[in-house]
Amino acid sequence: MAASYYGPPTALGLFLYDQDGYYSLPVDMRERLKAFVPEPESVQLSTSETLPESIDENRLTVRHTERDAMVDLSVLLRLMDQGKIQVSEKTSLPGAATLRLLTESLAGGDFYAHKPPQDQWDQESGPIKAFSWPLLLQAAGLVQRNGSKLALSAAGRKALASSPASVLSAIWNKWLKSSLFDEFSRVDVIKGQKSKGRVMTPLAPRRTAITEMLRLCPIGAWINVDDISRFMQATGRTFDVTHDPWKLYVIDPQYGALGHNGYHGWNILQLRYLLCFLFEYAAALGIVDVAYIEATGARADFCRIWGTDDLAFLSRYDGLIYFRVTPLGAYCLGLNDDYTAAPIQPNAKLSVLPSLQINVVGGNLSAEELLTLGTWAVEATDKSWRLDRQKAVEAVERGHDIDDLRVFLKSREDQPLPETVESFMKIIQQQGRALKISGTRLLIDCQNAEIATLIARHKELAGLCQLVGNRQLIVRLENEGKFRALIHTLGFGMPA
Template sequence: MKTSMLMIPPTKKELLQIFEGLTLVTLKPMIQFFAGKDVFKRISTKEKLVSFFADFLMSFNKERLDLFLAQQPLWLKEAIYRGTFEIFVNYAELEKKYGVHLTKEKSYSYFGEPDSLDVAKEPGLSLFVVLRSGFCWMHEIFRRIFFQYLDKPEGYVYTGEEKEPTTFWSNESFILENGSLLVRVCEEVYTENSDKTVVEWLKKGLKKETIRKMRSLSGQPEFPIGGTLGLDPIELFFRWYVPFRKELKFQENDMLAMVQQLFYLFFPVQGKQNLVSLKMGSFFEFLVLAEHLSLRRINDGDLPLSIPQCRFLFSEVFTECAQNGGWYSVERLYRSLFLQGYRFSFADPYIEQYALHKVAQGVVIEGDKIIESNYTGSICVWGPQAHRLLYLPLFKGYWYLLALLGLVEIVEEIPEPSLITGQTNTRKVCSVYDGLSMVRVTKLGQYCLGLLQSYQIPDRGSYEVLADKDLLLITFRGTSLERKLFLSQIAEPLGNERYRVTEASFVRGCKNFKDVEKRITTFKRLIDPEPSERWQRFFKGLRDRAALLSRSETAMVFDVSGQIETAYLLLQNKKLRHLCYLAEDNHIVVLFRNRQKFLQIAESEGFFTGLSE
């Protein structure tokens, strides 16, 4: 996997550029921490101090660093260790643990004002920048220096789980055998709603009623836990499929080609990006995988238009997991990658700090520690809460996408709710992807990556279907999911193999003549291409019923009860009687197309309505 930035020690040129950009007020405590106060007696200009400091840090090795850290207080050693590998340090916890006071006393304060680290008293604190809620973060340049020589923490290396789960969810067989049904219903929904744009589909997804209908037509199984959190495989697949549908070139039943194409369209090899992915940039990640977050408009606060690097990074992680095989805990794998300096985000820290946010009262991290919202009632992504709000949901969301294509098998668990919302402090999950627990790459996944030379596509099975020539009965034997689903739409079961069709059952779920005609066409494709005369009469009757009330006209209705004699005068009027009709319960009906002429003549004959005024 590509080396993370954290693993690359800074060059002297980098150090000089960074330190030259700092003021002396900021720079001096840093130099004092590493080299002591006496250096300022020998060197007075900023230029020489910067050069000295860069040379000093470049001379570090493990032996010198160990000796240097041995002279530091325990709280500072722990802060440096945590900051190096985890970025964010809970200094409030260190104060309690070691009985120290690390912040300045405030002469006055305002709501939400963060603490200020007492750098004058403890120069080592100059390596950190304070955050809210008792946290601070370490400057990236010092993380890169310390990273080379510090012992790696527990969880830094992770090679997978030894114990396999007893149950898991896999879409491998379904997508290859019956994925064409899912693609077909996605195309139908997209075509029926052609007025909607791709962006609208990505933003809003599908309605629950539409998802239920698509499931009855495709047979796509639900996620065991994800469904309870609001994550449905049909909706997720649809939102993923729609942006790339024009780029996918495959035969209807060649699902292996569809899987490979969709995977590489979204996770392109670096340097071989496709136009759709380039146009979409990171908006899929924001609108679908991080839809629980909001984006505040700020200067220079736009999402990157290029494909986010985290997508290329995930592709490398997926490849390594496929090469190694076995099951992986998603959170342990994520933590290992984070400790190594890899970051799963589609936005830079500036966007995370000032634009990306979650509207909530607080978010729970590290057991019972709560990061509270600011005065606007929202929580920015940047900080120790980033794992729960963005990094982990994004990482898990990518795995869910692969699970849809049958490239990985997954295990889900009911997640601990970590988001605090509302005035009653109700706890909810941060993201619909929080339930993912474990993953394993399938043979199909290994084949798509080129790690296997061949792949045996599952047998589609055999079936026998027979429509009775004289009765509206159908006999079905076999394993064709498409025909099973169709029969469940149009017929009532009579035992295990027999189905009875009625006028009511055949049109169940239809809304118009077009739906009925489409269902008849499907019957001929799946059940009997040349239906008998009895079935032809049945279909004609269905068409006649569907068309009977398909045309309607708007009309005006006048109640003439109690004025029958006068009403007959109107109906016998030669000028009016061809423009109106007598209906039941003493009503006179005038079609809307005759309205103007009827009103004009009626009023000229003394029958006033007041409608022409």
């Protein structure tokens, strides 16, 4: 027995053979071995209460996603309402400008910081949350596309005033049934996914298999992604990604075709889909918390495939190591009937002064406590913060509740909050919602006053536009398509 790619040989290799990347026991040996080999214990899903600080000397980043998802939802809905989100008219995917805007706007930023490629061969993880959110909102019907811009639908406007948890649950369940986008296409190293014929499998069975697996996971317990991958295979909870692996390839459709022996195993196709499902969609919606390292060098299981010598990773999700189902996830998965956001556990004692200054007088602020304070206050020193009116107003604009700050401070301060601080929060609560965006509108310049008046008085157009001055019209953004179609019947055009 010669040494293989996987390491030195063992005696077990005498009983197994490699078939399409899986090790199998010959059929004629199985019955003989059953006679004297004890039946194995039932497969158990391993969980962990704590996480290591690093994986193979790579720092493990932990992201708690529940609160981020609720803030991100509010931010996305308001950006949509302001007409700031654009997608491709052909693919419905966000472009570079939208991805930059969302990366800057999302709570805590995206999972990976932007690192410009050093050369043409350098791989970049790129946006993950920023990419999935516009797709999720489209799949859920909360937005509609007007040309390349996304605008809130009637359901989206209703969502602005609804419970974030209920909206996130609705988005999740509608996305599971959507065929808007095949998330495996984000594993863009693997080519040929849009070849002629039946190449990729339907989305619903894949998503259903993983969702049913998530329902079996203990809430709040960390699970290694490789463990759940093995558990799914061992218990028959499997799915297919492609009908024909020969149509898929890396670099070259002949030499790098995934139909070759060992090129299309579960770890190459199904595991990468599982990683994408969890990291880009479940984590974005707060269904699971995630713990991850850089994708570069995280997994070397693809190195046997022809043409992968220069690849740092097979997918941008290769760095995902652990996940855990959150209480919000349990609610969205239908495991719990209701959801109440858990308070942030106090890790430090605070002293809140009448001057609006907040001092840390005991312990150290956790990362989540730092994030909360940073939402409402500016940092003076590593032990001192000051409530800031502009930051607080911006927080209320983004959908934060000032009562969360009140609860946060009271749970860490032994004395009643000063009257000046209570007054500050009351004012912010009022002024942060002093103005309301009732919708986004187009301001249209007509060639002359006669055209503007003709359109404004037309029996079908009168309800879609409003005359401003002599030759300007205002049209709600969501009515642009209908307005444009009707002016065409009058013989007028409006270039984009």
